[in-house]
Amino acid sequence: MMQPTPVPLDDTTRGLLEQCGASTIANVLLQRHGLSRAYLLGLSVVRTGLPRMVGPSYTLRFIPAREDIDTMANYQRDDNPHRRAIEECPAGHVLVIDAGGSTRGASAGDIMVARLAQRGVKGIVTDGGFRDTPSIARLGLPAFQRGNAPPATPIALHPLALCEPVGCAGVAVYPGDVIVGDDEGVVAIPSHLAAEVAEVAYQQTQYEFFVETQIPRGRALYGLFPGTPESRAEYHRWVAAGRPADFDGLAP
Numbered sequence: 001m002m003q004p005t006p007v008p009l010d011d012t013t014r015g016l017l018e019q020c021g022a023s024t025i026a027n028v029l030l031q032r033h034g035l036s037r038a039y040l041l042g043l044s045v046v047r048t049g050l051p052r053m054v055g056p057s058y059t060l061r062f063i064p065a066r067e068d069i070d071t072m073a074n075y076q077r078d079d080n081p082h083r084r085a086i087e088e089c090p091a092g093h094v095l096v097i098d099a100g101g102s103t104r105g106a107s108a109g110d111i112m113v114a115r116l117a118q119r120g121v122k123g124i125v126t127d128g129g130f131r132d133t134p135s136i137a138r139l140g141l142p143a144f145q146r147g148n149a150p151p152a153t154p155i156a157l158h159p160l161a162l163c164e165p166v167g168c169a170g171v172a173v174y175p176g177d178v179i180v181g182d183d184e185g186v187v188a189i190p191s192h193l194a195a196e197v198a199e200v201a202y203q204q205t206q207y208e209f210f211v212e213t214q215i216p217r218g219r220a221l222y223g224l225f226p227g228t229p230e231s232r233a234e235y236h237r238w239v240a241a242g243r244p245a246d247f248d249g250l251a252p
Contacts, residue, residue, distance in 0.1 A: 006176020091120030099128025105156030
C-alpha cells in the first residue's frame with residue numbers, strides 16, 4: 001500500500017499550530033494547497049475550554065463486528081489491536097479512530113482515555129463515540145466524537161488495523177498527519193505541509209487580531225478583510241506600535 005512517509009512534527013511547528021484555530025488552518029489548506037476535505041465534519045469535543053490539541057496521528061481502524069469473532073474473551077487478549085492502540089500510541093501523538101461512523105459500540109471508554117492521558121498522548125478522535133463521557137470530560141484530555149456510544153465495543157466494532165491510512169469523518173488520515181483540534185472541531189494536515197501551513201495560519205491569526213481592533217471603531221470590511229497590501233502595511237504599523245487596542249489603522 002502506497003502512503004506518504006511522515007515528516008516529523010518539530011517543536012516550532014507545534015508551537016505555532018497551538019495558537020491557530022482549526023478553521024483557520026482548514027482555510028489555509030484550501031487557499032494555498034487546494035485541499036477541501038481536511039476538516040473532520042460532524043465531530044464535537046467532549047469538554048470545551050481545553051488547550052488546543054496538536055499532534056501527529058496514530059491510527060486505529062475498526063470494521064463491523066461479527067459474533068463468532070468479537071467475543072469478550074477475544075477482546076480481553078493483550079494482542080487485541082484496540083488495547084494495543086492505547087498502549088502503543090506514542091506520547092505527543094493523537095489517536096485517530098476510524099469507526100465507520102458507528103455509535104453502536106464504544107470507540108473507547110474512560111479507562112482507556114485515562115491511560116492515554118497518563119502516557120502523554122495529546123488527544124483522541126473518533127467518528128464514532130465514547131462511553132463514560134462524564135468521566136472522560138473530567139480527565140481533561142481532548143476527546144472528539146460523533147456522539148455518545150455507551151454499548152460495549154465488541155457489540156458493534158472489530159479492531160482490524162493499526163498505523164494504516166484510515167477514513168475518519170470523511171477525511172483521509174495517514175499515519176503522521178498532523179491533527180489539530182479545538183472547540184470548533186478537528187482538521188488533518190498532511191505532515192509534509194505542516195510547517196508551511198503553521199506559519200501561514202499563524203500570520204493570518206495575528207492579522208485577524210488587528211482586524212478585531214478595527215471593527216469596533218466602525219471600519220468596513222472593504223480594504224480590511226480579507227487583507228490587502230495596504231491593510232497589511234497598517235497591520236505592521238500596529239505590531240510596531242505594540243498592538244494597542246485603540247490603534248487607528250487609517251493613520252499614515
